[in-house]
Amino acid sequence: MQVGLFGGSFDPIHHGHLIVGQAVAEALALDELRFVPAREQPFKVGLHAAPAEARCRMVALAIEGEPRFRLERAELDRPGPSYSVDTLRLLREREPAHRFTLLIGADAARELPSWREAGALAELAELVLFARAGADLPTLPWPHRAVTVPVVDISATTIRRRVVEGRSLRYWVPDAVAEFIQVERLYLPDA
Numbered sequence: 001m002q003v004g005l006f007g008g009s010f011d012p013i014h015h016g017h018l019i020v021g022q023a024v025a026e027a028l029a030l031d032e033l034r035f036v037p038a039r040e041q042p043f044k045v046g047l048h049a050a051p052a053e054a055r056c057r058m059v060a061l062a063i064e065g066e067p068r069f070r071l072e073r074a075e076l077d078r079p080g081p082s083y084s085v086d087t088l089r090l091l092r093e094r095e096p097a098h099r100f101t102l103l104i105g106a107d108a109a110r111e112l113p114s115w116r117e118a119g120a121l122a123e124l125a126e127l128v129l130f131a132r133a134g135a136d137l138p139t140l141p142w143p144h145r146a147v148t149v150p151v152v153d154i155s156a157t158t159i160r161r162r163v164v165e166g167r168s169l170r171y172w173v174p175d176a177v178a179e180f181i182q183v184e185r186l187y188l189p190d191a
Contacts, residue, residue, distance in 0.1 A: 001031045001032065001097070001098050001099070002028070002029070002030050002031050002032075002098075002099050002101065003030065003031065003032045003033075003034060003091075003095075003098050003099065003100050003101065004024060004025060004028060004030040004032070004033040004034065004100075004101045004103055004128075005034050005036050005072065005087070005088075005091075005100055005101065005102050005103060005125070006020075006021050006024070006033060006034065006035050006036065006103045007035075007036035007037075007038060007075070007082075007084060007087070007102075007103075008035075008036075008037070008038065008041075009037070009038055009041055009048055009055065009156070010035065010037045010055050010058065010059050010156075011048055011049050011050055011055055011156050011160075012050065012055065012058045012156055012159055012160075012173055012177055012181060012186070012187075013035070013055075013058050013059050013062045013173065013174075013177060014154050014155075014156060014159055014172055014173045014177075015152065015154060015171070015172065015173065015174070016152035016153075016154040016155070017035075017062075018062060018063070018174070019149075019150055019152050020105075020130060020149045020150075020152065021033050021035070021069065022066075023130075023147070023149045023150055024103055024128070024130055024147050024149060025068055025069075027147045027148075028101060028128065028147065030068065030101065031068070032068055032069075032070055033068055033069050033070070034069075034070045034071070034072035035059045035063060035069065035070070035071055035072065036072045036074060036075055036087065037052065037055045037056045037059050037071075037073075037075065037076060038052075038075050038080070038081075038082035039052045039075050039076050039078070039079070039080035039081070039082050040052070040080030040081045040082055041081065041082060049160055049186070049187055050186045050187065052076055052080075053076070054180075054184060054186060056071065056073065056076050057180060058173075058177045058180055058181070059071055061174065061176040061177050061180055062173070062174045062176070062177050064176070072091075074087045074090050074091060075087055078090075083115070083116045083117075084102060084115060084116075084121060085115070085116055085117040085118075085120050085121060085124065086116075088100060088102065088121065088124035088125050089124065092124055099125075099126070100124065100125040100126070101125055101126045101127075101128050102121060102124075102125040102126070102127055102128065103128050103130060104127060104128070104129050104130070105129070105130055105131070106129060106130070106131035106135050106136070106137055106138070109129045109137065109138050109140065110138045112138070112140060113140075113141075118142075119141075119142065121142065122142035122143055122144070126144075126145075127140070127142060127143065127144035127145075128144065128145055128146070128147055129144055129145070129146045129147070130146070130147045130148075130149045131146065131148065131149065132148065132149060132150065132151040133148050133151075154172055158172075159172050159173060159187075160187045163181060163186070163187040163188060164187060164188065164189060169181065
């Protein structure tokens with residue numbers, strides 16, 4: 001089974017993430033695409049706006065009903081920070097029959113040489129960089145391929161700002177995610 005791994009803060013997950021996920025899953029003919037919320041991204045230590053479990057719940061709500069999408073809790077079920085190399089080792093040990101593909105956005109790929117044990121990543125999984133058409137991809141010393149994804153100009157930062165401003169999240173995030181954010185009072189300064 002070919003399994004794609006799409007990691008991130010997902011703070012919150014939004015339609016841009018889902019569209020990119022779908023596009024990459026289709027382009028690579030993945031059997032399964034797992035969203036991997038980070039407990040704590042090493043480059044964002046102390047900067048996550050919502051707790052890890054809330055971000056995990058939003059991912060679960062967002063992907064519900066899409067048979068190829070799954071939630072992967074590997075980084076949530078161990079202490080942070082979340083390193084991709086540790087996650088890949090855990091998954092390879094847990095599921096030796098699967099082939100893993102690590103999906104990396106163009107911006108994150110520029111930082112890839114500074115990731116923990118970056119050289120081991122290509123030994124543990126196929127590396128696939130994704131970017132919109134015409135975007136510059138970094139040159140990496142490890143084997144990888146690239147996938148073009150649609151341009152979706154939605155950011156988690158903008159969504160959090162919309163919450164603070166009391167603006168609607170409809171069409172920015174799945175309805176279930178918008179409801180969860182409202183009920184849990186996420187991203188509000190007094191919460």
